[in-house]
Amino acid sequence: MIADELGLKSGSLYSHISSKDEVLTLIVKTVADAFFEAVKVASETPGNPEERLRAMCRAHLEVIDRHGLAVHVYYEEWHRLNKKSRSEIAALRKAYGDRFTEVVKAGVTDGTFRDVDVPWAVLVILSACNWAVEWYSPKGSRNPTEIADGFMDVIVAGLSANGGRSTPNRTKRKKAKTTKAKAKAPKR
Amino acid sequence: MIADELGLKSGSLYSHISSKDEVLTLIVKTVADAFFEAVKVASETPGNPEERLRAMCRAHLEVIDRHGLAVHVYYEEWHRLNKKSRSEIAALRKAYGDRFTEVVKAGVTDGTFRDVDVPWAVLVILSACNWAVEWYSPKGSRNPTEIADGFMDVIVAGLSANGGRSTPNRTKRKKAKTTKAKAKAPKR
């Protein structure tokens, strides 16, 4: 397919690349870098934690918007890379999540956010951002900014009519938590 | 691989199946049905909308827990089915989302939830549930109930320390929304 698109015979590709694997690795690393850099920049913009989270979410969606098919390759194929490349990607993904964790923590510290469970909050935000790859299209009716705000409006304010503090069944449920309760947060 | 696992020669598989595609279709449809049925049952359990949402989220995670590899096949391959099968799956996915929409709407109506933007709220919940397939393991430290509650604790209460009502930058941002503002909600 690539050769066709370039107007070459398939064998001729190998005067430009050394293996198919090399190309896959390049695509995945490029996208992983793009995600990390975009979110890093966004996390350093001025503003309160909520505004910074919105900017990070928007940055994530802009990468999806701009990198098109390569983003799908990233999500579907990264776990098929060789061990060394895979651990490089894993490190980037961790650093990526850490940026979100820092900002949520900053919000809890400065009182913008309530005393939320930070790992779960980060996971919910990242899930919304990551899942977008499954349905987002540049031709869709909403741009990255609108989507980021749609997500964050829900996540910041929550569903509850009373701010989520003192829901009747809340304490009851908490007591039922015994097994595996002190669980560590998942990476993504 | 399948033949090896069964102790057969690969050609012998074709006395049991008619094509590879048939098997793929069967796997995808089985999982799609499992998701729909599990969430349907959960959505019909007694309780207030918040409790029902928790039950639906838990049901989703239990399907991921029990169907293992088949769930990954479902997520990665469903869009490669033929047109007819694909539209069957699309219908199930829509019905699946509609269940969540109904329950969130019920919560807004009965006053449990604030006047949240329902499509965005549903998308955030479904994103968390769906993305779980990327990191969940039955060997992990948290079971489906704990995960569902982890998600829902965040989404119900939100991040904001003041319930998300009257954040200073909120009205400012709303005014900036002009292009594509009356967008329809994405399916997933």
Next chain:
DNA sequence: CCTACCGATCGGTAGG
């Protein structure tokens, strides 16, 4: 359920 085989495609190479 096996043996034996099919055409197609895959990633890749030699030699020009």
Next chain:
DNA sequence: CCTACCGATCGGTAGG
């Protein structure tokens, strides 16, 4: 960058 080729694998079939 092409021609011409490699061995391996794929989904699948005939005939027993």
